[in-house]
Amino acid sequence: MYRVKEAFYTLQGEGAQAGRAAVFCRFSKCNLWNGREKDRADAVCNFCDTDFVGTDGQNGGQFETADALAAHIRSLWPEASGRPYVVCTGGEPLLQLDERLIEAFHQQGFEVGVETNGTLPAPAGIDWLCVSPKADAEVVIKSCNELKLVFPQPLAPPERFLDIRAEHYFLSPMASPTLPDDGLDSVKQSNTRRATDYCLSHPRWRLTLQMHKIVGID
Ligand SMILES: C[S@@+](CC[C@H](N)C(=O)[O-])C[C@H]1O[C@@H](n2cnc3c(N)ncnc32)[C@H](O)[C@@H]1O
Ligand SMILES: Nc1nc2[nH]cc(C(=O)O)c2c(=O)[nH]1
Numbered sequence: 001m002y003r004v005k006e007a008f009y010t011l012q013g014e015g016a017q018a019g020r021a022a023v024f025c026r027f028s029k030c031n032l033w034n035g036r037e038k039d040r041a042d043a044v045c046n047f048c049d050t051d052f053v054g055t056d057g058q059n060g061g062q063f064e065t066a067d068a069l070a071a072h073i074r075s076l077w078p079e080a081s082g083r084p085y086v087v088c089t090g091g092e093p094l095l096q097l098d099e100r101l102i103e104a105f106h107q108q109g110f111e112v113g114v115e116t117n118g119t120l121p122a123p124a125g126i127d128w129l130c131v132s133p134k135a136d137a138e139v140v141i142k143s144c145n146e147l148k149l150v151f152p153q154p155l156a157p158p159e160r161f162l163d164i165r166a167e168h169y170f171l172s173p174m175a176s177p178t179l180p181d182d183g184l185d186s187v188k189q190s191n192t193r194r195a196t197d198y199c200l201s202h203p204r205w206r207l208t209l210q211m212h213k214i215v216g217i218d
């Protein structure tokens with residue numbers, strides 16, 4: 001049984017695939033926070049900007065089989081255009097994503113991207129793996145396509161993660177987890193400035209912005 005909070009067609013807003021059309025499959029549940037506001041302060045990851053509790057979002061639900069979920073996600077891709085791309089996110093997708101589901105996505109013609117906190121092993125077959133480390137959680141994935149660090153995290157300076165092999169190293173300015181993104185998030189503005197300065201002085205790192213929030217698409 002796969003539990004999905006929501007699924008929607010949009011543009012990937014972050015990282016090296018930014019701007020690419022994709023169906024986002026947001027799995028329910030995370031291993032670093034239970035998703036309840038009252039427990040946020042005590043969570044291992046406490047800056048999350050996402051509601052991943054339950055299965056009641058747009059196109060969400062419970063799916064008995066990998067084939068059923070893959071067909072559901074395929075129905076959200078516009079016909080006859082480009083190579084279908086699915087981004088598995090959450091919550092923490094690696095609590096649920098298994099080889100069987102990756103296979104079912106491939107059978108539907110999808111390339112499979114994953115956004116993970118890196119604390120759980122990744123199944124084989126993923127086409128694009130993005131690891132986003134959290135300060136207080138050990139990363140067990142030691143190789144990925146892109147490493148995308150939300151910045152700044154007090155106990156997670158970027159240098160700490162250079163032992164994780166990646167084709168790209170990104171800093172993503174931390175946005176306020178709960179404020180609406182209306183361009184008036186002064187905390188994010190100051191984090192963006194700090195991330196910019198870090199990239200200027202450490203050119204291995206690139207800046208990525210949450211483009212979907214700037215454009216206002218999801
Ligand atoms: C909601 S998480 C879901 C996937 C996975 N659990 C993870 O943390 O990578 C998706 C992406 O949003 C990032 N993110 C979460 N909260 C954020 C915030 N307040 N500002 C910027 N990025 C954030 C995460 O670091 C991750 O790269
Ligand atoms: N458009 C869009 N791009 C994204 N890239 C990573 C996201 C995520 O929440 O995992 C995300 C998201 O929520 N929306």
Ligand code: SF4
Pocket residue numbers: 030031032033045046047048049050052090091092117134
């Ligand atoms: S950012 Fe990722 S790891 Fe952190 S609580 Fe949200 S879903 Fe979990």
Ligand SMILES: [Mg+2]
Pocket residue numbers: 050
């Ligand atoms: Mg998001």
